Amino acid sequence: MASPDPQRLSLNTATVRERWNLAQTIEGCARHGIRGISPWRDKLDELGAAQAARRIRAAGLTVTGLCRGGMFPARTAAGRRAAIADNRKAIEDAATIGAKCLVLVVGGLPQGSRDLAGAREQVKEGIAAILPHARQCGVPLAIEPLHPMYAADRACVNTLSQALDLCDALDPGKTGALGVAVDVYHVWWDPQLQAQIRRAGRKRILAYHICDWLVPTTDLLLDRGMMGDGVIDLKRIRGWVEGAGYRGFHEVEIFSARNWWRRDPDEVLATLKARHRRRS
């Protein structure tokens, strides 16, 4: 399979978050010829959305997403309203920086709850509540199914199938306002992956995130691998995503407390550029 276009590489700020602030990350992308960036909101808050937007634009970068909205379920109605308000703010910030989408990590079980079906219903209601504002602001919402090991505490949407069911229910016309973020780390294991990527199609794949699954994985959250260091067949999955019509960026998001977060970010960027070319 042909190597991917290096122009499609994007850096998620989480990959270098321990060493670089947003300004440094923007400069680093420019220095390494990486054309896309996807900030987390804590990084955006360092500069404020308006100034961040100016700097990103000045560096000529495409904002492939803003991480993240979501976290809808809550024990109380007030908690759920607060989540909606926070998501509206995230949508506005995403618009300010010209993000291709707002990534939604939808949230898990409310504190003390075991009602997974109920949490999933709250997620549906939450997305429905913010979708009109997202449309007005011109910010597509990308539901990111998270690996089932995060079902309790981060996201109770755990398969692409489930995310696409939400899209079908809330945006039956496929207007482009609602879609999915396909992160290989979360979905690589899914026996339905190929079929669901095809189902998603060009209109609903709003983002494509890459990294790798290490064997062994020593931490549920902070032990993701660099492309090529694990067991995910990245070329095969990219083939499926491109086969579905996706022509967007390949965003590298690596949480790695024991390895990549400890290294010089310039080394990390050089490595991920090479691995994107050869191993993705």
Next chain:
Amino acid sequence: MASPDPQRLSLNTATVRERWNLAQTIEGCARHGIRGISPWRDKLDELGAAQAARRIRAAGLTVTGLCRGGMFPARTAAGRRAAIADNRKAIEDAATIGAKCLVLVVGGLPQGSRDLAGAREQVKEGIAAILPHARQCGVPLAIEPLHPMYAADRACVNTLSQALDLCDALDPGKTGALGVAVDVYHVWWDPQLQAQIRRAGRKRILAYHICDWLVPTTDLLLDRGMMGDGVIDLKRIRGWVEGAGYRGFHEVEIFSARNWWRRDPDEVLATLKARHRRRS
């Protein structure tokens, strides 16, 4: 929902494996009035299957399963043949101890492989290869879907749907020779769980394993919780399993390096009896 029948409680030897050998575990079950036991093969090897069978019978215990067969995928044909031979031995041991089923943890990716679809095909071929011997020995094979976080290194069958597809392909007549082990730890997150339990039905649910999912979970393998200490809605899932017609045992299998394995096994057994009654 009514409390479960305490007569249906079974102890998987993994729950006390660090402190008790098989003889002690058999005595412990008898002492605490636990009517079922499910040994792992390393424990069975301590006594040999024949002597273990005699002691278990003398204690009046039902053997709810033997853990475990499976581990089919391998890099070489010789490796796959060795796995088949080992599974045949496991089937014979399961017959000797009168186990209700042999639990199959099917195996993950062969060393160095990223071909998940290929591994899944090897699993299918492996089960097909041992099924005739299992029939001859009168030992039902229970495919246990493992949580997706084990897809690479332990089991590439990760949902009940996938396990039931294998059952449909290899035992279309639903003869009872092939079915599934439903372990809540592995499947609790699955949006299709209720539907797939119904699909499995009485004929294909060969075992039901319980424990709990802790928040946070600090280790991918050895941090399972006691029933009631986590977020799994055990009563609801038991309702689905019983609704499908299952009338077998509830087997407690807790891998817990930081907590339950460190405690006095008599305390562990007293606790799990109480939790089975009140929280399962």
